[in-house]
Amino acid sequence: xxxxxxxxxxxxxxxxxxxxxxxxxxxxxxxxxxxxxxxxxxxxxxxxxxxxxxxxxxxxxxxxxxxxxxxxxxxxxxxxxxxxxxxxxxxxxxxxxxxxxxxxxxxxxxxxxxxxxxxxxxxxxxxxxxxxxxxxxxxxxxxxxxxxxxxxxxxxxxxxxxxxxxxxxxxxxxxxxxxxxxxxxxxxxxxxxxxxxxxxxxxxxxxxxxxxxxxxxxxxxxxxxxxxxxxxxxxxxxxxxxxxxxxxxxxxxxxxxxxxxxxxxxxxxxxxxxxxxxxxxxxxxxxxxxxxxxxxxxxxxxxxxxxxxxxxxxxxxxxxxxxxxxxxxxxxxxxxxxxxxxxxxxxxxxxxxxxxxxxxxxxxxxxxxxxxxxxxxxxxxxxxxxxxxxxxxxxxxxxxxxxxxxxxxxxxxxxxxxxxxxxxxxxxxxxxxxxxxxxxxxxxxxxxxxxxxxxxxxxxxxxxxxxxxxxxxxxxxxxxxxxxxxxxxxxxxxxxxxxxxxxxxxxxxxxxxxxxxxxxxxxxxxxxxxxxxxxxxxxxxxxxxxxxxxxxxxxxxxxxx
Amino acid sequence: xxxxxxxxxxxxxxxxxxxxxxxxxxxxxxxxxxxxxxxxxxxxxxxxxxxxxxxxxxxxxxxxxxxxxxxxxxxxxxxxxxxxxxxxxxxxxxxxxxxxxxxxxxxxxxxxxxxxxxxxxxxxxxxxxxxxxxxxxxxxxxxxxxxxxxxxxxxxxxxxxxxxxxxxxxxxxxxxxxxxxxxx
Numbered sequence: 001x002x003x004x005x006x007x008x009x010x011x012x013x014x015x016x017x018x019x020x021x022x023x024x025x026x027x028x029x030x031x032x033x034x035x036x037x038x039x040x041x042x043x044x045x046x047x048x049x050x051x052x053x054x055x056x057x058x059x060x061x062x063x064x065x066x067x068x069x070x071x072x073x074x075x076x077x078x079x080x081x082x083x084x085x086x087x088x089x090x091x092x093x094x095x096x097x098x099x100x101x102x103x104x105x106x107x108x109x110x111x112x113x114x115x116x117x118x119x120x121x122x123x124x125x126x127x128x129x130x131x132x133x134x135x136x137x138x139x140x141x142x143x144x145x146x147x148x149x150x151x152x153x154x155x156x157x158x159x160x161x162x163x164x165x166x167x168x169x170x171x172x173x174x175x176x177x178x179x180x181x182x183x184x185x186x187x188x189x190x191x192x193x194x195x196x197x198x199x200x201x202x203x204x205x206x207x208x209x210x211x212x213x214x215x216x217x218x219x220x221x222x223x224x225x226x227x228x229x230x231x232x233x234x235x236x237x238x239x240x241x242x243x244x245x246x247x248x249x250x251x252x253x254x255x256x257x258x259x260x261x262x263x264x265x266x267x268x269x270x271x272x273x274x275x276x277x278x279x280x281x282x283x284x285x286x287x288x289x290x291x292x293x294x295x296x297x298x299x300x301x302x303x304x305x306x307x308x309x310x311x312x313x314x315x316x317x318x319x320x321x322x323x324x325x326x327x328x329x330x331x332x333x334x335x336x337x338x339x340x341x342x343x344x345x346x347x348x349x350x351x352x353x354x355x356x357x358x359x360x361x362x363x364x365x366x367x368x369x370x371x372x373x374x375x376x377x378x379x380x381x382x383x384x385x386x387x388x389x390x391x392x393x394x395x396x397x398x399x400x401x402x403x404x405x406x407x408x409x410x411x412x413x414x415x416x417x418x419x420x421x422x423x424x425x426x427x428x429x430x431x432x433x434x435x436x437x438x439x440x441x442x443x444x445x446x447x448x449x450x451x452x453x454x455x456x457x458x459x460x461x462x463x464x465x466x467x468x469x470x471x472x473x474x475x476x477x478x479x480x481x482x483x484x485x486x487x488x489x490x491x492x493x494x495x496x497x498x499x500x501x502x503x504x505x506x507x508x509x510x511x512x513x514x515x516x517x518x519x520x521x522x523x524x525x526x527x528x529x530x531x532x533x534x535x536x537x538x539x540x541x542x543x544x545x546x547x548x549x550x551x552x553x554x555x556x557x558x559x560x561x
Numbered sequence: 562x563x564x565x566x567x568x569x570x571x572x573x574x575x576x577x578x579x580x581x582x583x584x585x586x587x588x589x590x591x592x593x594x595x596x597x598x599x600x601x602x603x604x605x606x607x608x609x610x611x612x613x614x615x616x617x618x619x620x621x622x623x624x625x626x627x628x629x630x631x632x633x634x635x636x637x638x639x640x641x642x643x644x645x646x647x648x649x650x651x652x653x654x655x656x657x658x659x660x661x662x663x664x665x666x667x668x669x670x671x672x673x674x675x676x677x678x679x680x681x682x683x684x685x686x687x688x689x690x691x692x693x694x695x696x697x698x699x700x701x702x703x704x705x706x707x708x709x710x711x712x713x714x715x716x717x718x719x720x721x722x723x724x725x726x727x728x729x730x731x732x733x734x735x736x737x738x739x740x741x742x743x744x745x
Contacts, residue, residue: 005719047562078563121626137567176566185574192578195602198586200575203625206590206597208605209612209731215625216600218588223574227566240627243671245602246588251721310635311643312660318639318668319629322616322677325722329671347671349631356634448633470631551635560637 003327006255007297010331013259014266018286021263022270028178029151029171029271036178047173055173058164061502064152067168068145068494072112075138079108082134083126092127093202094217099125106479111138113490114146114372116228116235116342116465117482119474123217123238128200135235136224143231143264144175146374149494150268153378154275156501157402160509165501179264180230187226190256195249198222221246229260232372234342234465242332242345243321254324254345258332261341265370268377276402280520285380288528289338292369296334296358303354304330309558319347330355333466337362340372342465349443349452349468353555356468357548360455363462365536366421366493372463375490378497382417384519385410385500387531391517400516403509410503413496420492421461422539424485428457429543437477443470446561447554451547460485591728604676605728610653610693612734613678613686615727616665617646620673627672643667654689677724680712694738707733 027034048055059067082089083104087097099107103119110117111134120126126135148171155165192198197218204216221237225247228234234241242248242257266286273282304326307314315326324332329346336343337359348359362369368379389406392399399406432438432453442449455468460482467473473482518524578586589601599605606622607615615622619630632639646667651659663682665675687708691701711730715721 002715002719009719047565051562121628123624123626132571133563133567136571137563140566141562173562176562181566181570184570188574189578189581192582192586195585195589197588198575198578199588201587204588204590204597204600206599208599208622209728210605210607210609212606214599214603214605214622216588216590216603217624220571220575222578222586223571238627238672240629240672240674243629244627245600245604245672245674245676249602251716255720308634310637311640313643313664313667315664316634316668317664317670318632318634319671320668321671321675322665322679322724323675323721328721345671347629347631349633350629350639352634443631444633444636446633446635448635451633468631468633469629470633551633555635560635560640561633 006327007331010255010259014262015290017263018266019270021267022282023274025179025267025271026274028174030274034178036182040177044173044177047177048170051169053167053169053173055167055170058166059168060163061152061156061165061498061505064165064168065495065498068149068498069491071141071168072145075141076108076112079111079134079138080104082130083107086127086130089127089129091129091200094124094127096125096127102476102479103474106483109483109486110465111135111233111235112142113463113486114142114231114233114340114375115460115463115486115490116233117460117473117486118235118239118241118465118467119479119482121239122236128219131224131237132220136227139224139227139231139233139235140176140180141172143180143227143233143373144172146372147175147179147268148172148374149497150374150378153381153497153501154272156505157381157404158275159505160507162505163502165505180227183230183260184223184226187230187256187260188222191222191225191253194253195245196222196225196253197246225257226260228343229257229341230264232261232265232339232341234336236343242343243347248345251323251328254328254332257343258335261343262335262339262370264373265339265376268374272377278520284520284525285384288525289369289380291525291529292532293334293338296338296362296369297331300330300334300355300358301327303352303552306352308352308555310555310560316350316352319350321345333359334362336466337464338367338369338371340367340375340462340464342459344466347469348455348466349470353548353552356451356455357544359466360451360458360548361536361540361544363458363464364425364540365532366418367462367464368532375463375493379493382414382493382497383532383535384528385414386418386535387524387528388517388519389414390531391527395517397515397517400510401519403512404504404507405510410500413500417493417496418535421489424461424488425454425457425540426543428481428485429453432457432481435477437475441472441475441478443472444561447547447551448561450543451551454543454547456482457485461489463489591732599728601726601729602676604674607727607731610689612731613683613690613727614666616675616678617642617667617669618673618675619669622674624674627674629671629673630669654685656685676726676728678727680708680723680725683708683725683730690734694734696738700737703737704734707737
């Protein structure tokens, strides 16, 4: 009963608050008046002045993309160097050594691509200095990069016969100042009020009641946790991520963190509606995402509460926290994988087979069900273009989207964006399954071992960052493979998306006629869901059948490994 | 941007919360006789018969670093562990039906630092703790009452699960049982 009420509160808040946040963000990015402008407008201006940004100067798609790539490249280099030199930098209260080159490469890649895969364990690998100047900064700007790219795409789709897609620096600055920073400040306060730590003191030595020594790690965690949730980043301050009592102390903090990781992505859908001047289209996209999200939750809950014949228990608590229980662990696992967040409050490796599969499948679909901040929306727009194209083929008309013709060039780019992550997942997993370096990291054998590998590369390609953490990923092999997987999964989509934005911006808008395929009704919702599931299903059913599905049936027979 | 989000923001937030929630921001530490004995939020290992036990932990409640077993749902190793924990808990607490042992006492937590157990798991341990400490009937009654008083209900009536903080409950023992000094 309690479980159902919590679930309903979560869903209702998501449905009610997404349009409101979406409207606010539309005002921010369209440069209209909004409530935060008088409060921090001066900060925006001084950021432009200090960094010499001409915010009114609009860019074409190539300049915009170049700015995105350069910005991310330098972010990567900076974070890589910070880690390699950690021992010589200040605020290293635990006297930690420099990070190994392959782990530094992986972590830098992970945070610049908004994946936040955790090959590191925060407590004993990274200093406060690196956590703040490296990780926290990238948490903000990688999320802002996602928003900027989707804004460029939206402008490309909604403007006509132009080259101008907006100014990357202005989009990014506004995302950080007006959206991410204010929400982070509120969330940090709320988290600390529940017991999350936020301090610069070094770890504390305690003598426990039973007389052993316990070292309690501290740090400026809350401020980083807030943005890691809001920016769909997900990389924890501590190794156990949001299962750690200092990172997620209470059921209320859990609820807030869970909500924070989906609300901006939900809101951006409605921001798009304002740009496209079609709230109905935004609503159709939102409903599509919501249906897929709810279906995932239903399957996952059903599986997790079911009986495990190997362990002889229903609703196993392995890798779950008492204060959250089964329901909140599952709701989080689905929410964090439909968005590209990847933070965890339970250990996905220990989830029941089909719950683990739902998480994996969410990522394999390309993080488009709400998805990452910005990246979720441009991801689903790719699938919308695909749907419109298929619908056009069925009726024999040139496909149009928002009044613009979709032609061979856009379709090539679309297919590229759909294939890039799929290639990473399947080919990289296949390599890992066939070399000793890939197999020696496994924590579980049998079909669950395959699931661990599949999950890792799905997480990398979808820029999610959650893990079947039994896999020991801190090896040269996995740090490099997953690092490159994240790179392809991020920029393998951003580059074609920007190309589409550029070519669509140049096109004319044809007025709506009776023959136009509508993108704001239930028929469209159903078609879009079908296309998403067919593409995802056809691509990934074979490996899923060999991993989680076969494990599910073996579990029912009581077969362990 | 780096300066703003990497330095100003965390420093500013630290400043504010150090003023508004100083104890929580610094780890909700518990002191006894001037010595730090732990944090309210970080679970400790309790396996002695004079204490209420905490959940199994894959890291033995050593927080550097936190973590879980990550055993899969069909892992034979996990199966063996669960069976052993079930038998041990039932035997120590004189529970006739091993299947009645609460779930969280069979499985390691996600962080390895879970500070809570269910009320049921605490109540099941009262007899054993009382016996190990030679508590009389009145003291034992007090202990049952403490378990009930210390039970945290779901937050705002609906969020999360009912639970008892093991460290706080064990500290309560010293109020009831004056004969034993702590850190023994």
